[in-house]
Every structure is written in structure tokens, then in C-alpha cells.
Amino acid sequence: MDALDIVMNKQNVFPHYQPIISADKQEIMGYEVLGRYKVGEEVISLAPFFQDSSIPEEYRLEIEEHIHHQALMVFLEERRGDYMFLNIDANLIITDGGEHFFNRMNAYKEQGMLFENIVLELKEHEFHGDLSQLKHVIQYVQSMGINVALDDLGKSSTHLDEIAYLNPNIVKVDLEFMEDHSFPGMFREALHSLSVLSRKIGASLLFENISEFNQLNFAWKQGARYFQGHYLGKPKPGFLDKMTFAETLRKDFNHFLHFEKKKIEAQIELTNTLAARLQEALKNKKEPIDMDELTKSIASELEDITFRVYICNYEGFQQSGNAVLDKEGNWQYHFEERNRNWSWRPYFLENIVRMNFEKKGILSDLYTDIHKEERIRTYSYPINEDLYVFIDIPYSYLFEKDFLI
Structure with missing residues (x-):
């Protein structure tokens, strides 16, 4: 994938939406916005593009903003009340002290976007600055009424004290490592500690990359408030009925309870x-x-x-x-x-x-x-x-x- 081709052909860049389902109501509570790029008849993920640090920052920021703009405008035009999860690179938004980012977000607020329906996903382990800088960004974002999620826990080695210090609204735990069906005992203990910490700081647990029944069971037992993954719903260009997964979850929950x-x-x-x-x-x-x-x-x-x-x-x-x-x-x-x-x-x-x-x-x-x-x-x-x-x-x-x- 050539980065310049993507930037020069932004008309082929668009968002997909992956549903996030609540455990309490078994309904879709929001969507994560994910970047996609059309090459001929094929649609490919832009995750490698955003994860490649060799691509100039301005390229990645431009494409990120383009995807977010499309999604935000759809939410505005359809007057959606779902939560919208937006992936952002904190390294990019603090280059000017966050001024450009916050001005851009305020422009959407003036059009009617409710900040309380926005969740910014940050990867703490990929942040290059001092942790206090990230803490300042998170505090400012939260003061605006926007929610913050720490992403990719499970892949990263983020310590509990760092999570407590950053005090996010949502903690996202990645279960992709469990694709080999293993459930390491020590990881169970670490997740239990994370569950206790999340409850104490008032953060909700969201388990992502749930691709199989046993991963959903694991997330349920760890006190997940929200679920996300291909087992429930894959990223799509449109939205689903809120209760799409209610029957599946109720059957699975009944099995877990039994x-x-x-x-x-x-x-x-x-x-x-x-x-x-x-x-x-x-x-x-x-x-x-x-x-x-x-x-x-x-x-x-x-x-x-x-x-x-x-x-x-x-x-x-x-x-x-x-x-x-x-x-x-x-x-x-x-x-x-x-x-x-x-x-x-x-x-x-x-x-x-x-x-x-x-x-x-x-x-x-x-x-x-x-x-x-x-x-x-x-x-x-x-x-x-x-x-x-x-x-x-x-x-x-x-x-x-x-x-x-």
C-alpha cells in the first residue's frame, strides 16, 4: 500500500463502523469508526497505514481527519444518538498543543454534535511524550464532555498505576492474543486486578477482538460492560438495528449462567x-x-x-x-x-x-x-x-x- 496513493486518492477513503454492544441491555450502544480504502473492487483496512511510523505525520493526520469528518457528518445528518468511537494518535494532536484538534471538534459541536456521544480511543503505549503530557490532554478532553478510552490493553504492557493516573472513562482489553484458545492463568489474575481497578476509578471495561464464543465467555466472566468483535458484528459501511445481537447474547448469557x-x-x-x-x-x-x-x-x-x-x-x-x-x-x-x-x-x-x-x-x-x-x-x-x-x-x-x- 503506497501512502502517497492513499493521500492523493482520498475519494477512495471512507469509514466502516463496527458495533459495540452493551452487556446490560444487549443492544448496540455505539460504533467504532475504522478506516477503509477501495482498490478496484477490493476494500482494504487502513490499519497498516496508521500504524506505520515511517509514513509522514501530516499524511496520517490528513487521512485520519478525512475519515472522522465523513463519520461525524453522517452522525449529524442522521441525528444518531449512538456513541462514536474515534481512534486518534495523541502524538499527532499535541504537536500544536492540541489547538487544531480542539478547534476542529468545536466546529462539529456548533453543528449539533453532542460531545458526550464521542469517545476518543488513545493508545497509551504508543505515546512518545511524557505521561504527564498525555494526562493533560485527557483531562482537557474530558473537561469538554468527551469520553476517553485507553485502547489495546492486552497487547501492551500498560501498568495499573498508569491507568489509574490517566483515569480514562473506558478501558479496552484486546483478546486477539487468545486466538489459540489459551487462557494463561497469570493473565486471568492480571485482568481480575484490572477489573477491580476499573471499578474503583469508575471506568467501564470493553473487551474487543472477540471472535469466538469462548472469548465472549471470558470477557463476560471478567466483568465486561461492553463487547466488540467479529463474533458479534464485523465492520460494515452502514448501521444496524440496536437489538440485532440481543437474542444471540441472551442465549449465550443463559449458557454462561447455567x-x-x-x-x-x-x-x-x-x-x-x-x-x-x-x-x-x-x-x-x-x-x-x-x-x-x-x-x-x-x-x-x-x-x-x-x-x-x-x-x-x-x-x-x-x-x-x-x-x-x-x-x-x-x-x-x-x-x-x-x-x-x-x-x-x-x-x-x-x-x-x-x-x-x-x-x-x-x-x-x-x-x-x-x-x-x-x-x-x-x-x-x-x-x-x-x-x-x-x-x-x-x-x-x-x-x-x-x-x-
Whole structure:
């Protein structure tokens, strides 16, 4: 694709619109404007043109403005109330302090364009200046009533503190890397942290490049408010009825809910089983408690479920050693683990308080064990108001039991 040919033949440059669908109403809430170029009978994407830094900035800016102008005028003429997502290169708009860009946007506002319906998509990882410069641009844009989305998270290495500092309205997560059907465990954890951060700063999560059912499921489980991708709708030269994808999404959501319901039921069943077996293992134990013998006894009673057992007090200090099942299936006891403190772990205090208040055990979420380097769950159970036993359950057991992972 020759850049000069594109600039000299702007009559062949035009926008396509890819729908973005809301999770709550299952309706199209807006469209991302994407550049296209017609070569003979073929229509090609202009993404490589905009991503090529060797092409002069003025060429890229000219074509970007030409595409945006066409889209904005269509929205104005049709009096559309959808959100319009416009990709912009922040490096280009700050060359003159943003004056040209803001004057241009104000011209559309004077014609009736509602700024609150515009979302500017910025790629923070492609910005060459100081982050404070980008922060200033975002703040100014938001002060005008325009929304800002940080784009391509998932492809980039943007840190959570940078996202919090820039404080966008929308965070776009790219799922293109999942085309090989893999869902890396560490990425799940990172996305969970991103989901929590987005909620705390008041930003909505938008998952893009959803091309398959399992990617939609992943986005749904991560708390996506908006969905975008070929699985739902490809970029087209026109617009669709708002409810085009409602039936598909409702069927998919129903499938997700049914599956998650089965998982929750299986987790409750496991929790009840563990509670009953622990009550049986503890019923004949007398005071004072020999922590090490009790730990070994519980490990032996539950060896079909657990690979590690230990006891802590309410302050998080380990009162026993670790009973650990080795690779040969034999129990080993590590006295040296006594007096370790685990109160620094997330949710430790909350779980202790809950166990004291509710008088029952708690099954953790899946997490990666730092010693086994595999995903496990931990079941914690109150022995009394001061002592709590922790049962670590291996991934192999969880995998064998349907819906526990």
C-alpha cells in the first residue's frame, strides 16, 4: 500500500463502523469508526497505514481527519444518538498543543454534535511524550464532555498505576492474543486486578477482538460492560438495528449462567463434604491440642482431597508444621514451617472474621500456589475461636471434579 496513493486518492477513503454492544441491555450502544480504502473492487483496512511510523505525520493526520469528518457528518445528518468511537494518535494532536484538534471538534459541536456521544480511543503505549503530557490532554478532553478510552490493553504492557493516573472513562482489553484458545492463568489474575481497578476509578471495561464464543465467555466472566468483535458484528459501511445481537447474547448469557450455577453448586457440595469430614476428624480431640498430631491426623483423614495441611491462630501465626504429600504419595512433616505468619495474605482477616461469625469454613477462589506453581484452592475451617485449619486442594483433584475449576 503506497501512502502517497492513499493521500492523493482520498475519494477512495471512507469509514466502516463496527458495533459495540452493551452487556446490560444487549443492544448496540455505539460504533467504532475504522478506516477503509477501495482498490478496484477490493476494500482494504487502513490499519497498516496508521500504524506505520515511517509514513509522514501530516499524511496520517490528513487521512485520519478525512475519515472522522465523513463519520461525524453522517452522525449529524442522521441525528444518531449512538456513541462514536474515534481512534486518534495523541502524538499527532499535541504537536500544536492540541489547538487544531480542539478547534476542529468545536466546529462539529456548533453543528449539533453532542460531545458526550464521542469517545476518543488513545493508545497509551504508543505515546512518545511524557505521561504527564498525555494526562493533560485527557483531562482537557474530558473537561469538554468527551469520553476517553485507553485502547489495546492486552497487547501492551500498560501498568495499573498508569491507568489509574490517566483515569480514562473506558478501558479496552484486546483478546486477539487468545486466538489459540489459551487462557494463561497469570493473565486471568492480571485482568481480575484490572477489573477491580476499573471499578474503583469508575471506568467501564470493553473487551474487543472477540471472535469466538469462548472469548465472549471470558470477557463476560471478567466483568465486561461492553463487547466488540467479529463474533458479534464485523465492520460494515452502514448501521444496524440496536437489538440485532440481543437474542444471540441472551442465549449465550443463559449458557454462561447455567455453567456458573453448576460450578457454584459443586463448590458448595465440596465445602459441605469438607466440613462434615473435618467435624468427624475433630470430634474426639481433647484439650490441650497437640497441633502437630492434629495436623497429621487431619492430613491422613483427608489425603484423597488435600496435599498440604497446617493450623494458624487468629493472628495468622502458624501453630503447626506443614503436613505435605510428596510425589510418591507419602506424607512428610515440616516442623520448620511453624511460626510463619500469613496475615499479609489478601482476605486473611476477612476470612477469619467470617469464620468466627458464621461458624463455618470457607473455600477460596482459584489461585497460583507459590511452591507448587499450579492453581489450587484452599479450604479454611475454624477449630475454635483461636485456631483455624487450612486445607490446600491440588489442581488435579479440582480438575477431576466437574465445575470446580
